[in-house]
Amino acid sequence: MPKAIERVALQAQALALRTALALPSPVRRAIAGPPIRIDGGELALDAQLLLKLQHLSGHRNLSAPTVELARAAMLQSTHLLPKAPVSGVSVGERRVPGATGELAARLYRPLQLTEPGELLVFYHGGGFVIGDLESHDDMCRFLAKHAGIRVLSVEYRLAPESRFPAAFDDALAAYRYAVDNAAALGSSPEAIAVGGDSAGGNLAAVVAYHAARSGLPKPSLQLLLYPAVDATKRRRSRELFGEGFLLTDRDMDWFMDHYAPDVGERGDDRLSVLLAEDLTGLSPAYVVTAGFDPLRDEGRAYAERLAEDGVPVIERCFDDLIHGFASLRRAGGRFGEAMFEIAGTLRAALALRVDQQR
Structure with a gap:
């Protein structure tokens, strides 16, 4: 055409x-x-x-x-939804080091935020195969403005050109960069959170896990929006919602076959962090799931595992929404309501962390 x-x-x-x-x-x-x-x-x-x-x-x-x-x-x-631009946010293009070369990134800052503060290193969703800075630009602008924080969105390498564990390697390298350059990013090493949606939620979770196990400063918080955390098991929600609710069973197989075609690698804790033996000592987590999402049950299972291992967890299931709803904010209505709640909870969780340190 x-x-x-x-x-x-x-x-x-x-x-x-x-x-x-x-x-x-x-x-x-x-x-x-x-x-x-x-x-x-x-x-x-x-x-x-x-x-x-x-x-x-x-x-x-x-x-x-x-x-x-x-x-x-x-x-x-991204061009189909109504135009509802997020104003009052400064956006700067960046290049940050990945595992094998430079990665494109964007730093978002609310215009009224001039003092050093919290920074969220954000990884976009898309099954490790699709998605980029542009597809998640609105989400990052919204979180920056309404949570009152800086957001560093990172464009990691995608499959099948770069297969597992390339995305994880880039995500960890970007987090390490943020820690090492916190002052230049308007933050401090102890005030850096990680977050993402879907595959990006997976990357945020595995970065938080490996940061804690490798001696890096732990993230101040994990923001996990309907995260994929176990590539080895089909749970009940995948059977219930695997067709007709945006993310399909076929999609999930397609994504994973591109990112980790070797089935034997899918239990690796750089991908299936839910299977890690010990989650004690990890950063506090805000785990968001959706009721009509094939990933619902593994997100819930991860929140339960974290709580069982003594990690502070806020778990929130939006029972009436679908996978990917955070990217649909501009559709308004229920999607907008959910995103305002997420941003408000993120703001409160980070403020509580600051208060506890005083």
């Missing part, structure tokens, strides 16, 4: 989506269909409508026949 026609089609899809999201609730319900109830939860109308429109547009999977097509589709999806 010529690029001009592609642009017109994309603009038409974006207009249809924005129009549908702005309709009165009864009309949106009529389009979305009867409420979906599974495992004691009811899917939010906003999420159900978005999924219905996605189905009608023909975009049903995060995976694709080729990696290039999947990456292009994710980039396109």
Whole structure:
């Protein structure tokens, strides 16, 4: 399809989506269909409508026949949501050292934040195969502004060009860089948190684990948004929500086959941190899951393991939402509400850490 026609089609899809999201609730319900109830939860109308429109547009999977097509589709999806820019945030392009070379990064700072403070090293989601700084730009801006912190978003190497453990190696190198250059980033070594969504949540969790075991300063907090933490086991939520709720069973296999094609490596604690023998002494964690997410049960299991091993944990399941909801903030409604709660909890957790140190 010529690029001009592609642009017109994309603009038409974006207009249809924005129009549908702005309709009165009864009309949106009529389009979305009867409420979906599974495992004691009811899917939010906003999420159900978005999924219905996605189905009608023909975009049903995060995976694709080729990696290039999947990456292009994710980039396109960022232009479909309503424009709701986050103002009051300064953004600076950076280059930070990875395990084998420089990585692109962005440093976000609320304009009113001029004194040194908390820094969140953020790793984007995308199954270790798709996603980049641009796909998670809105999320990082939002967290920076509404949590009142600096955010350093890091673009680690992707599979299949760079397979396991390349993403982990880059993530740990970026965290080490932040610790070593904390003052230049507007922070201090003891005030650096790690966070991410999905695959990025995995990287944040494994960085926190290996930092604690390698003698690096521990992160001040782990922000884990619907993290993937065990690549070896199919849990009940994957059976319940593996089709029709954005992230599919097929997608999960596709991502993992690209990132860690050697099944024997998937139990490695640089990937499946839930299987680590001892989680004692790790950084406090804020673990967020979604009720209609194939990853729900492993996120919950990780929060339980952390608590059992004495790690302070805030666990929050948004029972009516789907995987990836943090990237859907601009759709408004329930997605926006959830992100405001996450940012508020993150702000409070980091403020509590500061108070305890005084």
